[in-house]
Amino acid sequence: MKRKRLALLISGRGSNMAAILAAAGPDYPAEPVLVLSNRADAAGLEVAAARGVATAVVESRAFKGDRTGFEAAMEAELAQHGVEIITLAGFMRVLTPDFVRRWEGRLINIHPSLLPAFPGLDTHARALAAGVRLHGCTVHLVTTGVDEGPILAQAAVPVLPEDTEASLAARVLAEEHKLYPAALYWLAAGRVRVEAGRAIITGVDSARVSLLNPLPRAALLSKQ
Numbered sequence: 001m002k003r004k005r006l007a008l009l010i011s012g013r014g015s016n017m018a019a020i021l022a023a024a025g026p027d028y029p030a031e032p033v034l035v036l037s038n039r040a041d042a043a044g045l046e047v048a049a050a051r052g053v054a055t056a057v058v059e060s061r062a063f064k065g066d067r068t069g070f071e072a073a074m075e076a077e078l079a080q081h082g083v084e085i086i087t088l089a090g091f092m093r094v095l096t097p098d099f100v101r102r103w104e105g106r107l108i109n110i111h112p113s114l115l116p117a118f119p120g121l122d123t124h125a126r127a128l129a130a131g132v133r134l135h136g137c138t139v140h141l142v143t144t145g146v147d148e149g150p151i152l153a154q155a156a157v158p159v160l161p162e163d164t165e166a167s168l169a170a171r172v173l174a175e176e177h178k179l180y181p182a183a184l185y186w187l188a189a190g191r192v193r194v195e196a197g198r199a200i201i202t203g204v205d206s207a208r209v210s211l212l213n214p215l216p217r218a219a220l221l222s223k224q
């Protein structure tokens with residue numbers, strides 16, 4: 001198996017990045033070759049370096065709104081490391097359509113909601129405010145619309161009555177750390193194709209389960 005050379009783009013703590021680095025042993029179809037941050041103070045850079053993965057910083061602030069110049073500098077780093085596939089892992093910059101098109105099919109993101117619900121920021125607070133009973137996270141191929149693009153995988157969690165934004169975020173994050181390495185595995189292994197805007201993944205079992213919250217009494221369920 002020829003492993004795909006992987007870059008992970010981060011802006012902050014990098015816990016999803018760390019989950020992918022931990023999963024990416026010799027049998028994993030993506031080989032992390034670069035962690036790239038748009039901020040020098042991203043805590044994830046140290047985690048990556050401690051694991052022996054090359055790191056680079058392209059300070060978005062230095063480009064003062066010149067997104068094309070910022071992305072050209074990122075592309076130079078990506079090319080230098082021979083990158084073939086990119087994961088966005090808490091990368092807080094919107095990429096231009098040109099960049100996204102260049103990497104189409106090879107660029108994925110994780111978003112902390114069950115898309116298409118709650119695109120954008122503050123997803124956990126918005127889920128609580130909306131009173132949804134189920135929330136979660138989504139891994140998707142990146143297209144030119146923000147938090148759009150064919151969905152590879154989703155994980156759902158219950159929203160509990162006593163939840164705060166922090167407790168809900170933690171429950172979702174634990175699922176992100178399982179979901180992202182799995183979805184990236186399928187993409188890097190060449191098992192993802194897109195048909196009519198839907199991602200099809202070969203060789204995976206779809207879970208035939210339902211998640212009900214709140215849980216009706218068994219007696220009520222059996223009457224339906």
Ligand code: GRF
Pocket residue numbers: 010012013014015016017089090091110111112137173176
């Ligand atoms: C995660 O919640 C992810 O879904 C979102 O940004 C956050 C990044 O967290 N895109 P981390 O840096 O991976 O810990």
